[in-house]
Amino acid sequence: MRLLDYEGLRSKGIKWSKPHLWRKERAGEFPKRVPLGLRSHGWDEEDIDAWLAARKQRASAGWRDMTRNAKTITRDE
Numbered sequence: 001m002r003l004l005d006y007e008g009l010r011s012k013g014i015k016w017s018k019p020h021l022w023r024k025e026r027a028g029e030f031p032k033r034v035p036l037g038l039r040s041h042g043w044d045e046e047d048i049d050a051w052l053a054a055r056k057q058r059a060s061a062g063w064r065d066m067t068r069n070a071k072t073i074t075r076d077e
Contacts, residue, residue: 003034003042012048 006018016024024030031047 002045003036004045004048005042008045009043009048012052014048014052 004012006021009021014021021030025032031043031051033041033043035041
């Protein structure tokens with residue numbers, strides 16, 4: 001298991017602030033931190049990679065649904 005610190009998350013493209021990350025974590029919308037000591041923690045890199053992949057898949061599925069349901073607009077001439 002490789003742990004990422006806050007800067008490691010930022011290098012993966014997660015640019016949220018620390019308070020926002022903690023809110024997402026509490027809401028179950030982001031992987032939980034792993035405690036390392038009294039004032040330090042990290043995130044499991046595998047969990048973060050899986051979360052990013054799932055987020056990307058949901059985004060592309062949403063795009064496919066959006067384009068599939070789009071109506072063709074024609075102009076009467």
